[in-house]
Amino acid sequence: MKLFGFGSRRGQTAQGSIDHVYTGSGYRIRDSELQKIHKAAVKGDAAEVERCLARRSGDDAPDKQHRTALHLACASGHVKVVTLLVNRKCQIALCDKENRTPLIQAVHCQEEACAVILLEHGANPNLKDIYGNIALHYAVYSESTSMAEILLFHDANIEALDK
Numbered sequence: 001m002k003l004f005g006f007g008s009r010r011g012q013t014a015q016g017s018i019d020h021v022y023t024g025s026g027y028r029i030r031d032s033e034l035q036k037i038h039k040a041a042v043k044g045d046a047a048e049v050e051r052c053l054a055r056r057s058g059d060d061a062p063d064k065q066h067r068t069a070l071h072l073a074c075a076s077g078h079v080k081v082v083t084l085l086v087n088r089k090c091q092i093a094l095c096d097k098e099n100r101t102p103l104i105q106a107v108h109c110q111e112e113a114c115a116v117i118l119l120e121h122g123a124n125p126n127l128k129d130i131y132g133n134i135a136l137h138y139a140v141y142s143e144s145t146s147m148a149e150i151l152l153f154h155d156a157n158i159e160a161l162d163k
Contacts, residue, residue: 029072033064041069041085044078049085059090067096074106074114082106082114086121093123099130107135112147125156132163 029042040048049069053059060068070090073081082102086092093101100108103123106115115135119125125135136156139147152158 035061035063037061037069038063038067038072041073041078041081042076044073044076044081046078046080046084049073049081053084053088059085059088060094062094062096065097066094068094068102070094070102071096071100071105074102074111074118075109077109077111077114079113079117082117086117092118092121093127095127095129099128101127101135103127104129104133104135104138107144107147107151108138108142110142110144110147112144112150115147116150119150119154125151125154126160128160128162132161134160136160137162 031039034042035052037049037052040046040052052069060070062068063072068090070082070085070092071094073085092103095101096105101123103115103118103125104127106112106118128134134156136148136151136158137160139151148156
C-alpha cells in the first residue's frame with residue numbers, strides 16, 4: 001500500500017485511500033471536497049439526498065467548484081435524484097465555475113433524460129458557459145440529433161454563436 005498517494009499516477013489515489021476521484025461524470029470530483037448531499041447526488045442515492053434535504057434548507061449549496069447537487073446528479077445521469085431536486089424547487093439556473101448550468105452539464109455528458117426533466121421544469125436552453133456555448137452546441141458536438149431536436153423544441157437559439 002502506498003501512503004499519501006506517493007508513486008501513484010496523477011489523478012489516481014492509493015488503493016484504500018479515503019479520497020476517491022470520480023471522473024466519469026464529465027467533472028473531476030474529489031470525494032473529500034464534497035458535502036453529504038453532493039456525495040449522495042454523485043452516487044445516485046435519492047434516499048440520502050432526501051435525508052440531507054430534510055435536515056437543512058441549503059438545497060442549492062455549492063461545492064468548491066460552485067457545483068450544486070443538481071449539477072452532479074445531471075452529470076452522473078441520476079434521473080431519480082434530478083427529479084427529486086427539481087420537485088423540491090432547487091434552482092435550475094445556478095452556474096458552476098465554468099458558468100455551466102445543470103442543463104448544459106446534462107447535455108455535455110449526454111444525459112438526455114436529465115436534460116428533458118430540466119427543460120420540462122423551465123430550464124433556459126440559451127444560457128452560455130464561459131466558452132460561449134449553449135446546450136445546443138454540446139448536443140451538436142456529441143452528434144446527438146435527438147437531444148438537439150429536444151432543445152430546438154424548447155426554443156434553443158439555432159443562431160447562437162460561441163466565442
